[in-house]
Each structure stands twice: as C-alpha cells, then as structure tokens.
Amino acid sequence: xxxxxxxxxxxxxxxxxxxxxxxxxxxxxxxxxxxxxxxxxxxxxxxxxxxxxxxxxxxxxxxxxxxxxxxxxxxxxxxxxxxxxxxxxxxxxxxxxxxxxxxxxxxxxxxxxxxxxxxxxxxxxxxxxxxxxxxxxxxxxxxxxxx
Amino acid sequence: xxxxxxxxxxxxxxxxxxxxxxxxxxxxxxxxxxxxxxxxxxxxxxxxxxxxxxxxxxxxxxxx
Numbered sequence: 001x002x003x004x005x006x007x008x009x010x011x012x013x014x015x016x017x018x019x020x021x022x023x024x025x026x027x028x029x030x031x032x033x034x035x036x037x038x039x040x041x042x043x044x045x046x047x048x049x050x051x052x053x054x055x056x057x058x059x060x061x062x063x064x065x066x067x068x069x070x071x072x073x074x075x076x077x078x079x080x081x082x083x084x085x086x087x088x089x090x091x092x093x094x095x096x097x098x099x100x101x102x103x104x105x106x107x108x109x110x111x112x113x114x115x116x117x118x119x120x121x122x123x124x125x126x127x128x129x130x131x132x133x134x135x136x137x138x139x140x141x142x143x144x145x146x147x
Numbered sequence: 148x149x150x151x152x153x154x155x156x157x158x159x160x161x162x163x164x165x166x167x168x169x170x171x172x173x174x175x176x177x178x179x180x181x182x183x184x185x186x187x188x189x190x191x192x193x194x195x196x197x198x199x200x201x202x203x204x205x206x207x208x209x210x211x
Contacts, residue, residue, distance in 0.1 A: 052175060053175050053176060056171060056172060056174075056175030056176070057172065057175065057176070059171075060168045060169075060171050060172040060175075061172070063168055064165075064168055067154060067164065067168075070153050070154040071154050071156065071161070072153075115158060115161075116154070116155070116156060116161070119156070119158075119161040119165075122165070123165060126165065126169065130169065130172050133176070134172070134176060137176050
C-alpha cells in the first residue's frame with residue numbers, strides 16, 4: 001500500500017494541508033495567467049519564467065500578424081454579420097492586444113481580391129488561434145500540469 | 148505606416164513562411180530542450196511543405 005511508505009505518508013500530509021481556499025487561489029492565479037497570455041502573446045509563459053516559450057510565442061504571433069497586415073488580409077470586426085464572419089472575428093480576437101494594434105496598422109483596409117490578401121486573412125486567423133493555444137498551454141502549466 | 152509592412156509574396160513563399168512560423172511556435176510549445184525543438188521544427192516544416200505541395204499536385208487536374 002502506498003500509504004504505508006514514507007513517500008506515501010508525505011503525499012497524504014501535503015494533500016491534507018492544501019485547503020479548498022488554497023486550491024481556489026491557485027485556480028484563480030492560473031486563470032489570470034491564461035488571460036495575461038491571451039492579452040499579450042507570451043506573457044503567460046513569461047510570468048512563469050518560461051522565457052524561451054514566451055519569446056517564441058511573442059515573435060511568431062507578432063510575425064504572423066505583421067505579415068497578415070502587410071499582405072492586406074481581412075481583419076474581421078464584430079459587425080461581421082454571418083456565422084463565418086463571427087468565427088473569423090473570434091479567431092482574430094485570439095491575438096489579444098495585437099488585434100487592436102493590427103486594426104491601427106491596417107489603414108488601407110483589406111484586399112482579398114488577390115491571393116496575397118487571402119493568405120493574409122489566414123495568417124491573421126492562424127495567429128489568433130495559435131495565441132489561444134499558447135494561452136491555454138500557459139494556463140495548464142500554471143495549474144501544475146506537465147508542460 | 149502600412150507601406151512599411153507591404154509584402155509581395157508568391158504562393159510558395161507565403162506557404163513556406165506560414166509553415167515556418169507555425170512550426171517554430173509548435174516546437175517551442177511542445178518541446179523543452181533546444182535540440183528537441185530544432186528537430187521538431189525541421190520535421191514539422193518538412194511535413195507542412197510535403198503535404199502542402201502534395202495537396203497542390205492532387206488538386207492540379209481539377210484546376211481547369
């Protein structure tokens with residue numbers, strides 16, 4: 001029986017000292033880290049001192065957004081209308097603060113009549129989904145899951 | 148301001164750039180050690196390009 005061993009006893013004791021309030025605070029901190037990671041790509045990992053991952057997320061999401069804007073991709077807004085427009089808006093909003101930076105940079109609007117603009121739209125959506133994945137990863141790491 | 152970020156890329160260049168950036172992000176998120184990350188990035192990039200070009204060729208007969 002694991003409870004009979006010294007390690008097992010230690011684990012049971014440690015488990016007993018984690019009160020529900022401790023657990024709730026840990027969950028709240030993990031959630032805050034996830035939200036921070038969504039707002040600023042890489043911040044969720046940076047707060048946990050995962051510098052490589054933080055830098056990797058920040059640079060790749062940033063590069064995808066810049067390229068998407070440079071290729072005049074379509075940046076969806078909340079007034080998209082149909083379901084696909086809404087889905088595109090959610091994907092674009094996944095970049096957090098970069099969405100608003102992209103809005104400010106995209107002064108000429110989109111040009112999806114050309115292949116480049118279409119590619120740009122995919123770049124922007126991929127940046128958002130990638131950042132959401134990174135934020136979820138940061139949240140799971142903060143909860144103590146192996147990451 | 149937008150003029151500084153204007154890009155003129157071919158289909159292949161855009162696909163390669165997309166594959167490279169996504170591979171780097173996946174490599175950094177899913178692997179811890181640098182050597183493992185590099186291996187993962189190279190392998191992922193290769194598969195992205197192989198499958199992308201493969202699908203392109205598979206669709207070629209239906210393009211006209």
